[in-house]
Ligand SMILES: Nc1ncnc2c1ncn2[C@@H]1O[C@H](COP(=O)(O)OP(=O)(O)O)[C@@H](O)[C@H]1O
């Protein structure tokens with residue numbers, strides 16, 4: 192049955208009644224295991240795709256299957272296997288975490304005693320034991336989010352959709368959530384969206400880049416790196432004259448700094464020259480930030496970088 | 503079967519039981535709701551319309567549970583994204599609708615209890631009469647919770663939800679002569695009040711509770727039954743088939 196563990200989208204297009212195309216002919220197939228991160232800017236179509244796969248929204252055209260089950264025709268069957276935390280979802284304010292997780296498990300069809308036992312166990316696992324009987328609206332933002340993760344953990348669903356699970360969380364809560372997701376990924380398929388590239392890079396086995404409804408790239412971080420011809424970036428932080436490398440280019444990057452992107456060999460040569468000239472610079476393999484920027488927003492290439500040398 | 507029971511229980515717990523436990527004040531507010539107009543009518547009529555007003559409160563409580571359902575479900579859908587969480591689970595739209603409808607009954611239990619006492623005190627009719635009142639209440643309940651469910655699934659925020667419930671309560675609560683006889687409505691306005699299904703329900707109940715004051719031909723009453731039954735069936739059908747559960 193291993194070959195069945197696949198998520199496949201075929202020519203998915205979504206046009207809302209407003210006429211807006213939120214997804215345009217999106218096709219891809221990935222193994223339905225581990226963590227898949229869909230990244231894209233606000234309005235890229237991430238929520239639209241996740242809602243469609245989680246059986247909440249109909250595609251305008253095209254089809255998708257998860258483990259061979261069609262998200263439209265097989266929705267009823269699929270709904271037994273999936274669980275979803277929508278963007279901006281919250282635990283219902285007037286109930287406690289224990290009551291909320293228990294109720295969610297009842298909606299999933301468990302009996303009451305099993306549901307409340309599993310709810311308490313999951314809350315404990317997420318460090319929410321102490322607050323399990325406090326009304327959800329009195330919890331901090333991070334804790335509220337954890338209640339939803341506890342709900343997903345307790346559900347036992349093997350296919351999990353999380354729409355921007357870490358947006359708005361403080362760095363510590365975010366790290367805790369990442370650790371939780373890493374633990375889950377061994378025996379779950381987690382489909383998450385994010386606009387934090389770092390998050391995708393740290394967590395995901397496979398990353399998809401969505402922009403203006405189009406899937407611009409998909410693959411492992413290494414696959415995506417290969418999309419950019421040159422693997423190294425030297426960010427010039429001082430004002431200095433730099434010639435365009437033989438293999439590579441000078442571009443204005445995402446942070447408005449000029450950077451030279453080139454081969455490893457030329458990067459080393461250039462770095463030695465820059466050190467001898469006492470120029471401040473940062474040399475790195477391309478980050479996902481850079482790659483994302485190259486893929487969704489073609490950077491402006493310049494022939495040389497020439498600023499008044501202050502040294 | 504067991505999982506369906508669980509699914510219904512979840513809705514009852516979240517929407518009624520936990521809300522009532524955590525905010526007992528909601529009990530007082532729902533308890534008072536059907537009695538505001540009731541009190542006015544009873545006082546103004548020097549008690550003459552007491553039995554009619556009790557019959558009116560029975561119908562209006564059923565209609566209020568539908569308005570309340572619409573507001574509750576819109577809130578759960580838009581502010582907590584609960585509907586999306588439930589869609590991506592084994593609970594179907596139908597089970598969610600049934601569970602939430604029962605949760606509204608649970609919510610209105612204290613009111614129903616008070617009304618039961620008032621009925622025992624001030625309405626005297628035959629066993630068939632009581633049964634007919636019960637049937638009208640059931641039909642109006644199913645109709646109004648179905649309508650509430652349909653509207654809630656189409657809302658995307660609270661302002662829109664208020665607009666829907668404003669229109670519905672004018673049509674179903676303010677307009678129809680539920681607490682007083684339709685003969686009190688000036689002739690020019692009579693065609694307008696017949697736009698509301700609640701008017702037909704009221705005619706049936708009023709003829710039972712105060713046959714001296716309110717008199718309709720057997721034909722009129724038969725038409726009343728047909729109208730409320732048809733409206734109820736159509737609304738329920740739309741709720742199950744055409745609600746916006748999985749969005750288009
Ligand atoms: N219900 C809707 N009706 C009309 N347009 C919508 C609706 N939902 C989203 N959109 C539009 O579709 C595009 C994609 O939205 P969305 O999927 O929410 O993007 P993301 O989650 O990546 O921020 C946006 O331009 C958004 O304005």
Ligand SMILES: [Mg+2]
Nearest residue numbers: 237238239278
């Ligand atoms: Mg989104």
